[in-house]
Amino acid sequence: MAEIIQEDKAKGGKKKPKKHSTNIDMTPMVDLMCLLITFFMLTTAFSKPKIMQIVLPEKMTKNTIPPKIVGSRTMNIILGPDNKVYWYPGKPAVDMASAPALQQTDFSDTGIRQMLLDRNKALFNKIADFKNKVITGEIVMKDDSVQANIKKIKKLDDTGPIVLIKPSKTSTYKNFVDIIDEMSIVGIGTYSIADISWVEEQMLATATGTAVH
Amino acid sequence: MPKIKVKHQSPHVDMTPMVDLFSLLLTFFMLTATFRPDEPVPVDTPNSVSEKKTPDNNIMTITIAPDNRIFYNVDNGQDTILHYRPKILQEMGTRYNIEFTPEELRKFEKGNYTLGVSMQDMKAFLNCKDASERMTYEKGIPADSTDNQLAMWVLYTRQVNQNVQTLIKGDSKVEYPTVKKVLGVLQDYNVKVFNLITNLEKVEVTQKAD
Numbered sequence: 001m002a003e004i005i006q007e008d009k010a011k012g013g014k015k016k017p018k019k020h021s022t023n024i025d026m027t028p029m030v031d032l033m034c035l036l037i038t039f040f041m042l043t044t045a046f047s048k049p050k051i052m053q054i055v056l057p058e059k060m061t062k063n064t065i066p067p068k069i070v071g072s073r074t075m076n077i078i079l080g081p082d083n084k085v086y087w088y089p090g091k092p093a094v095d096m097a098s099a100p101a102l103q104q105t106d107f108s109d110t111g112i113r114q115m116l117l118d119r120n121k122a123l124f125n126k127i128a129d130f131k132n133k134v135i136t137g138e139i140v141m142k143d144d145s146v147q148a149n150i151k152k153i154k155k156l157d158d159t160g161p162i163v164l165i166k167p168s169k170t171s172t173y174k175n176f177v178d179i180i181d182e183m184s185i186v187g188i189g190t191y192s193i194a195d196i197s198w199v200e201e202q203m204l205a206t207a208t209g210t211a212v213h
Numbered sequence: 214m215p216k217i218k219v220k221h222q223s224p225h226v227d228m229t230p231m232v233d234l235f236s237l238l239l240t241f242f243m244l245t246a247t248f249r250p251d252e253p254v255p256v257d258t259p260n261s262v263s264e265k266k267t268p269d270n271n272i273m274t275i276t277i278a279p280d281n282r283i284f285y286n287v288d289n290g291q292d293t294i295l296h297y298r299p300k301i302l303q304e305m306g307t308r309y310n311i312e313f314t315p316e317e318l319r320k321f322e323k324g325n326y327t328l329g330v331s332m333q334d335m336k337a338f339l340n341c342k343d344a345s346e347r348m349t350y351e352k353g354i355p356a357d358s359t360d361n362q363l364a365m366w367v368l369y370t371r372q373v374n375q376n377v378q379t380l381i382k383g384d385s386k387v388e389y390p391t392v393k394k395v396l397g398v399l400q401d402y403n404v405k406v407f408n409l410i411t412n413l414e415k416v417e418v419t420q421k422a423d
Contacts, residue, residue: 026228033235040242051380051408052263059400079389167389173277174385176392177259177409185262185416 054180056193075119075161077112078102078196079171079179080204085112092164093199102207107178116161116186123160126153127187154189163191168204252327253351254278259385260414267410271376273367274410276327277383281391282353284329285366289322290374297374298322304369305332313339329353332362356394364398371402379407 071091078086086102093099105111117124127150133139134146141149163183167176183191196204256276270291276284290297299318306313309332313321317339329351330338338350356363370377379399383392399407 023225023227026232030228030232030235033232033239037235037239037242040239040246044242044246048267049258049382049410050261050263050413051265051267052261052411053265053406053408055406056396056400058403058405167393169388169390171389172385173383173387173389173392174259176389177261177383177385177411180409181261181263181411 052177052180052184054193069162073160073162075116075163076200077163077165077179078200078204079165079167079175080104080208081168081170083107083172083175084208085175085179086204086207087112087115088203092194092197093203096199096202099199099203102203104207107175107182112179113182113186116163116182116188120160120186120188123154123157123189124187126157154187157189160187160189163188164194165191166194166196166200168196168201252276253284253329253348254280254282256382256384257386258382258410258412261409261411262414262416263411264413265408267380267408268378271374271378272380273370273377274327274380274382275363275395277381277387277391277395278329278353279384279386281387282329282351283356283363283391283395284327284351285354285363286325286327287366287370287374287377295374296322297370300373301366301369302335304373305335305365308365308369309333311336331355331360356398361398363395364402367398367402367404371404379404380410381407382410 074089074091076088076090076092080086083106085105085107087105088100088102090100103115105115130139130149130153131146134141165176165179165183167179180191180193254276256278270288272288274286276286278284287298287301289295299322302313302318302321305311311332313336317336320339326347331352331354334350334352338347341347341350354363354366355361367379381392381395
């Protein structure tokens with residue numbers, strides 16, 4: 001742009017009275033267009049944000065029978081304060097006396113992800129093998145059916161853990177998104193978001209050392 | 214030996230091709246521009262590995278600000294003839310016994326506001342002259358059991374536009390009870406599938422767990 005402006009000045013120096021030139025000075029027009037383009041480029045929302053889909057079950061009424069789940073495969077994950085995660089295996093605890101101790105971990109690669117990965121080996125490998133076959137061209141199918149197939153593998157699986165996610169009152173939205181994200185990274189077949197029970201709140205209070213006796 | 218002639222160059226550059234190119238670019242940007250709806254609060258969304266893109270139309274966005282205020286926005290539908298926004302506002306008006314003038318409905322349709330306004334303040338909000346005046350009314354949409362206006366917005370949006378998809382845009386720092394409140398409202402009105410707006414963050418699980 002600087003060059004053009006200079007030329008403009010040079011031209012302004014020699015005034016030729018009444019000699020029609022076919023050239024029209026387009027510099028102001030170019031200037032204006034530059035400005036407009038810059039404006040539109042900056043205001044346009046280029047990169048669209050991504051979305052993560054989750055499905056919640058229908059709200060429980062008194063008449064609905066809660067789905068039966070196998071206690072041995074169940075994994076309870078409690079989202080605690082300060083980006084900490086607590087977990088215990090087995091059926092959801094019903095009273096303090098029989099409540100297992102909470103294991104504390106965090107959202108790092110070696111934290112909750114490793115824990116879930118260890119328990120979800122079989123399914124994770126199955127999905128990874130399938131994806132590899134698609135990449136190498138051993139199986140040829142469309143993108144949609146790849147996703148559908150992965151879903152089917154997850155559904156048919158009966159080895160991986162069933163994860164119950166229980167965010168406590170002190171957890172944040174980030175923790176909530178992170179843990180659902182972990183589910184898709186590790187390839188957990190069945191997970192659900194549940195309300196934290198009173199017993200679990202007490203367990204969390206004991207684990208964090210904020211229990212009031 | 215021939216003389217080397219120094220060509221006398223005119224300082225004038227032909228700018229026509231440049232102008233051509235610029236007009237093309239300008240037209241392209243003007244036509245593809247989708248303006249960001251103005252946000253009353255900056256929201257820092259968490260990261261995830263999801264690569265699904267946000268849909269363009271038929272979306273209802275519920276924004277949760279770091280200070281736990283809840284905002285709501287809806288798009289006007291795929292075609293301009295659909296006029297979803299004024300229709301929804303009119304339904305809301307009937308629910309809360311507020312009559313909106315055609316002028317106010319038009320303002321609501323044109324201004325792609327992210328609403329944090331209670332219905333009682335809506336008339337005053339629409340008649341505001343500038344953004345800073347509007348900000349004073351953005352106190353967040355009430356979503357308590359006594360006055361659950363968010364639920365009404367969700368209900369009427371889904372009545373007017375059956376294909377609407379629900380998007381939740383929450384700030385990373387929002388406390389879970391607020392999120393639960395919003396999810397509870399959606400669950401009450403049978404919204405089972407919804408989308409959380411996130412930033413893309415690639416994660417590679419390299420180690421194969423055997």
